[in-house]
Amino acid sequence: GETIVALNQFDEDFLIADMDNLSDLQPKSINTTDSAIPQIHDALVLGIRDYFVKMGFSKATLGLSGGIDSAVTLALAQKALGSENIRVLLLPSLYSSQHSVDDAVALANHLGVKYNIVNIDDAFLSVKNSMNDIFEGLPEDLTEENIQARIRGVMLMALSNKLGHLLLNTSNKSEVAVGYGTLYGDMCGAISVLGDVYKTDVFALAHYINKKEEIIPENTIIKPPSAELRPDQKDSDSLPEYDTLDRILFQYIE
Numbered sequence: 001g002e003t004i005v006a007l008n009q010f011d012e013d014f015l016i017a018d019m020d021n022l023s024d025l026q027p028k029s030i031n032t033t034d035s036a037i038p039q040i041h042d043a044l045v046l047g048i049r050d051y052f053v054k055m056g057f058s059k060a061t062l063g064l065s066g067g068i069d070s071a072v073t074l075a076l077a078q079k080a081l082g083s084e085n086i087r088v089l090l091l092p093s094l095y096s097s098q099h100s101v102d103d104a105v106a107l108a109n110h111l112g113v114k115y116n117i118v119n120i121d122d123a124f125l126s127v128k129n130s131m132n133d134i135f136e137g138l139p140e141d142l143t144e145e146n147i148q149a150r151i152r153g154v155m156l157m158a159l160s161n162k163l164g165h166l167l168l169n170t171s172n173k174s175e176v177a178v179g180y181g182t183l184y185g186d187m188c189g190a191i192s193v194l195g196d197v198y199k200t201d202v203f204a205l206a207h208y209i210n211k212k213e214e215i216i217p218e219n220t221i222i223k224p225p226s227a228e229l230r231p232d233q234k235d236s237d238s239l240p241e242y243d244t245l246d247r248i249l250f251q252y253i254e
Helices: 020-026 037-055 067-082 097-112 119-129 140-163 173-177 201-207 218-222 243-252
Strands: 003-005 024-028 089-090 114-117 167-168
Touching: 037 067, 037 167, 037 173, 037 201, 067 097, 067 201, 067 218, 089 097, 089 140, 097 218, 119 140, 140 167, 173 201, 173 243, 201 218, 201 243
Parallel strands: 003 024, 089 114
Antiparallel strands: none
16 A cells, blocks of 8 residues: 655654655645644744754844744744753843833743843943934934844844854844844844744744743733834834735735
8 A cells, every 4th residue: 555654844854765666655745724833833943953053053142022023032942942052131221111021031931041131221321422422403213223222232242252142033024024123233143033934923923832831921922012212112103014014025025
């Protein structure tokens, strides 16, 4: 009778094939009714693990903001590398909400990941004050928002350089596709874990990660996405709602 090939997906596996009887081998059909999210999850975990192993690294860092992108990235990295191999920074500013800090701390504790809280206000004010004479009379705008993101990038890269932890980029495909990010800031990183994952799928991944127990705090999932770089900022101030944006991107990118 025929032999059904059933190799593991996104995991090392092997098959011994009789070269004289290849016609007996039939590929296992994929059940197209299954959700793609578990496969995306496993593919991302495999991608992180393979990148680190093949590059000869074992430790990772990222900026944990209390938002869903960094939360999902951390959960994937913890599964790929182990809690003991991850060290994260919480980098709140004047505009960071307390619940975002609390959510980030809760997630790190759920995953057993070591974290440090480094407030960036002093560094931000130092840069602003240094530029006062040049910016005199000009209103605050995107410039000040980007300074905050770049300060975070400096601190994360400092940890990476000093301790040998590769920085994971946490940007998703939706925001990168429309340029919603800061060069040399939140776009820093050795590998962009969610770079091919649309925001709507990031939410789906968060629900999947929480399938058996709450790992990512529910507040992180349900609150309106925000860069928290100015008072009461929401991503929807600059972008369409992500479900609308992603429908547009699905049509024109894929």
